[in-house]
Amino acid sequence: EVQLVESGGGLVQPGRSLRLSCAASGFTFDGYAMHWVRQAPGKGLEWVSGISWDITIIDYADSVKGRFTISRDNAKNSLYLQMNSLRPDDTALYYCAKLTDGGPEDYWGQGTLVTVSS
Amino acid sequence: DIQMTQSPSSLSASVGDRVTITCRASQSIRSYLNWYQHKPGKAPKLLIFAASSLQSGVPSRFSGSGSGTDFTLTISSLQPEDFATYYCQQSYRPPSITFGQGTRLEIK
Secondary structure, three states: OOEEEEEOOEEEOOOOOEEEEEEEEOOOHHHOOEEEEEEOOOOOEEEEEEEOOOOOOEEEOOOOOOOEEEEEEHHHOEEEEEEOOOOHHHOEEEEEEEOOOOOOOOEEOOOEEEEEOO | OOOEEEEOOEEEEOOOOOEEEEEEEOOOOOOOEEEEEEOOOOOOEEEEEOOOEEOOOOOOOEEEEEEOOEEEEEEOOOOHHHOOEEEEEEEEEOOEEEEOOOEEEEEO
């Protein structure tokens, strides 16, 4: 059974940092690109960042570029998101996901909530 | 960056209605277009991948079409469980991804 389990969310003050983790199991983690997707309260889905299977290609949404860093450890089947200089508009449910790459394999975690507030 | 424009942003319809949602890409994405259904409190669910391939387990009343820049998601006969928010998503240059802004499908 495929599982993606996010952790690390919580309440944080503006300007502070937080690190999200995602533990993957049940599929060949090191064979696929992985992503972080978020949904702010009352808003739509927003792709945040993606990383290729071999870490050669990384990209970010403009809204987080320069503040967030995605990484992965294939030996640990884990994905990470280091979030610095957090702002109130970063408040969202953050999903770890293996998104379809043109095929049917598409997996999502249940999300971890990040709240940025003083 | 590739921008995705979905329309309408919201839609009211009745059980049994035929519904069409459109998605336009800012440049050609060939058939790298996917459709998701999202319900509150749940993870998004993939309905259609590669513009027109039905995900396993998804009812056949859902269908997708299009290529290049213009795409559609059609629900042939709305069921009560179909009321949700729908998103298109382009995956032309992975791992760079873009979602449309979403279409909220509500009961009339």
